[in-house]
Amino acid sequence: MKQDFQEICKKLNISPSITRKQIYNYLDGHRTHPTVDEIYHDLVVDLHTLSKTTVYNVLKLFIQHNLVNVINTTENEKRYEINDMKHSHFLCKICNKLYDIPQVTLSYDKNKLSGFSIEGEQVTLIGICPDCMKQKNIN
Amino acid sequence: MKQDFQEICKKLNISPSITRKQIYNYLDGHRTHPTVDEIYHDLVVDLHTLSKTTVYNVLKLFIQHNLVNVINTTENEKRYEINDMKHSHFLCKICNKLYDIPQVTLSYDKNKLSGFSIEGEQVTLIGICPDCMKQKNIN
DNA sequence: GTCCTTGCAAAGCGTTTGCACAGAA
DNA sequence: TTCTGTGCAAACGCTTTGCAAGGAC
Numbered sequence: 001m002k003q004d005f006q007e008i009c010k011k012l013n014i015s016p017s018i019t020r021k022q023i024y025n026y027l028d029g030h031r032t033h034p035t036v037d038e039i040y041h042d043l044v045v046d047l048h049t050l051s052k053t054t055v056y057n058v059l060k061l062f063i064q065h066n067l068v069n070v071i072n073t074t075e076n077e078k079r080y081e082i083n084d085m086k087h088s089h090f091l092c093k094i095c096n097k098l099y100d101i102p103q104v105t106l107s108y109d110k111n112k113l114s115g116f117s118i119e120g121e122q123v124t125l126i127g128i129c130p131d132c133m134k135q136k137n138i139n
Numbered sequence: 140m141k142q143d144f145q146e147i148c149k150k151l152n153i154s155p156s157i158t159r160k161q162i163y164n165y166l167d168g169h170r171t172h173p174t175v176d177e178i179y180h181d182l183v184v185d186l187h188t189l190s191k192t193t194v195y196n197v198l199k200l201f202i203q204h205n206l207v208n209v210i211n212t213t214e215n216e217k218r219y220e221i222n223d224m225k226h227s228h229f230l231c232k233i234c235n236k237l238y239d240i241p242q243v244t245l246s247y248d249k250n251k252l253s254g255f256s257i258e259g260e261q262v263t264l265i266g267i268c269p270d271c272m273k274q275k276n277i278n
Numbered sequence: 279g280t281c282c283t284t285g286c287a288a289a290g291c292g293t294t295t296g297c298a299c300a301g302a303a
Numbered sequence: 304t305t306c307t308g309t310g311c312a313a314a315c316g317c318t319t320t321g322c323a324a325g326g327a328c
Contacts (some may be wrong), residue, residue, distance in 0.1 A: 300308090
């Protein structure tokens with residue numbers, strides 16, 4: 001059930017400014033794990049005075065409130081995604097594209113992890129995506 | 140069965156220089172996913188003329204030959220580990236320490252991933268480590 | 279008035295690149 | 304000689320910080 005951004009802000013006790021709403025909607029509409037740069041370049045068209053600093057600020061705020069997740073890719077850049085559905089990731093080692101895939105189920109021996117309090121998980125399968133497999137078969 | 144660095148180099152057809160051997164041994168003896176900085180500072184004591192560039196160069200070489208893995212943490216730094224045993228990771232969200240844990244078993248619906256060629260996986264459990272749990276209980 | 283949001287400019291820092299020197303083959 | 308390993312210095316690029324201006328309340 002999708003929540004309105006206004007309601008989300010109300011719950012978290014943060015003000016729903018236009019900039020924040022735009023960034024939230026962008027992440028909601030672009031499930032492609034965009035970088036700060038991508039978010040900035042796409043939004044500055046409408047929000048002419050937008051700065052990257054603000055994008056960083058807003059994302060930081062969202063992360064603090066668990067609205068957004070950071071993903072660390074193999075490159076030196078962070079990618080962002082809305083934190084509204086549990087899922088796993090698939091990283092293509094050819095084109096470096098990061099796909100959302102249905103959540104992978106984990107099983108492990110809890111006895112070997114006694115003392116550890118497990119609260120979350122990050123799973124990334126790595127391989128070659130369908131598009132790159134096609135390219136490979138052509139060449 | 141541990142292999143000698145000389146043998147490994149012979150197999151990979153790279154020359155076993157002292158610098159390379161030292162960096163390899165360091166990673167072998169420090170299973171703490173060190174950063175380039177940590178490797179550099181610990182090794183420069185003996186290898187007085189060592190530079191970070193060389194550490195980067197050697198690690199790059201090792202990664203190309205699958206001797207070493209890179210781990211992208213939540214901070215803006217890469218961490219390195221020897222690629223000699225399959226295992227999963229546990230990241231403590233309090234102290235940010237990254238632990239090696241026994242490999243977690245994954246299960247997923249292959250039908251939903253048709254077209255994807257899966258060759259590897261990265262699993263990180265996230266939570267609070269035993270040390271930080273103790274601290275928490277004290278305070 | 280105070281508090282919060284925004285954003286310019288600069289700094290910070292891990293990493294990469296260019297290039298040159300020295301030793302090995 | 305050529306090739307390889309090493310390392311200084313500079314550049315690079317993403318991110319963070321300092322601080323100030325404008326708006327909300």
